[in-house]
Amino acid sequence: MIVKKTYKDQVIDHIYQLILTDELQPGDQVKESLLAVQMGISRAPIREALKELMTIGLVEYRPQIGNFIPILTPKQIIDSYTTRGVLEGYAVMIAGEMFSAEDLAQLDRYVDEMGTAARAGQHKEVVDIGGDFHDFLAAHTDNLQLLEYTNRLSLKLHVLFYKHWGLLYKPDEIEQRHRAIVDSIRSRDKAGIEQVIRAHYVETGTKIATVQAARSETAA
Amino acid sequence: MIVKKTYKDQVIDHIYQLILTDELQPGDQVKESLLAVQMGISRAPIREALKELMTIGLVEYRPQIGNFIPILTPKQIIDSYTTRGVLEGYAVMIAGEMFSAEDLAQLDRYVDEMGTAARAGQHKEVVDIGGDFHDFLAAHTDNLQLLEYTNRLSLKLHVLFYKHWGLLYKPDEIEQRHRAIVDSIRSRDKAGIEQVIRAHYVETGTKIATVQAARSETAA
DNA sequence: CAGGTGTCTAATGTCGACATTCGACGAATG
């Protein structure tokens, strides 16, 4: 196992956990001094970590005021998913011929597992396999610039909305939607690939936005 | 005029200048202590600035070693331009109907000025107007996530390749290429808009990559 | 009572010093 060397990396992991466990909620300020005391280190590595999280979009920086967990409006959520769809759609379209028969078989396996887990009500597995599926897709591009942005968005959306994903899919639907992506790749229909992936993310984003809006409604 | 309040912002501007004037060249390490002494401040704001430049991609960070001005291979240059084309292409396509008659007239004016400046050999003006043209396009999206990435790429490519842009266009060609973009928007042909803009950036990236490759050839 | 003002607090911004680590150089070894 790889040991984290610098405090900065530990801080990043720690903040991930705080967000995933709702100890840090959207709108909360991430106070450097407080974290420093809690972790028994100085503020310097905390600031380093916050800058990195800023790059991804997991914290929002306001000069002279501090770092905050972003409150995303429904539109912003949809926009972020849409952007990911645009990037992944292009990446997969360009990589179209790069997907070998084995790759397609692997994708089919992902979809099978996803469907099985979904019907068994194993939400966490469904989300994890879905993540693997899309990472597998994006990783087939040789455009590293595009991959960098795709990964940043993927990570941001994953951390911020992981807890909602279990609520919003219907087992058969999620399997069918991902199967459609694999089929479009198999058909080598470039324009089709791009459209299917874009549509997938727009729909996912719309659902997440709805769920999230409903939550803040009940919370208020 | 707005005065820069924090040292960090001054450092960022300073590094921009160092890159534009070739005092910092691709491959060079940006040494914190050196900059701190030169600017008469401590290393803390230098580090802040470097983290922000990292976000844009203007410096490359290697843990425990330092920050370096990236050396981009021809492929990476093309990939970065391509990615910008994908993002801007989608942004403009979606914003298609948002462009009013006045907007289109403004775009035409940009293209006219660009052609005039190009034929007069005023390279700097051509580049600046081109920048305004594309910023005007991108700014018409209401997808802020997409705009954020577009702006980051725009800034990175601008700073790193500003000095090459004067060498690579033919006056009539540059006018014609941008006119094609305006025409495609005017025609309200969504798919056409996206394709024209993507093609524009792929071609621009390819040219820049060629020029840059030729330069490092003669330098070696 | 409303509006502006001053003060106070808690957070970020910056500093200089020390700790740690990477990479280069050169000596010891087979």
Added chain:
DNA sequence: CATTCGTCGAATGTCGACATTAGACACCTG
């Protein structure tokens, strides 16, 4: 001669303290 290992310098990583600023609250003023 090639290889390994230890040392050293210079750079980043981290620290604790101080400077500065945004925002809240009480106070003054009309």
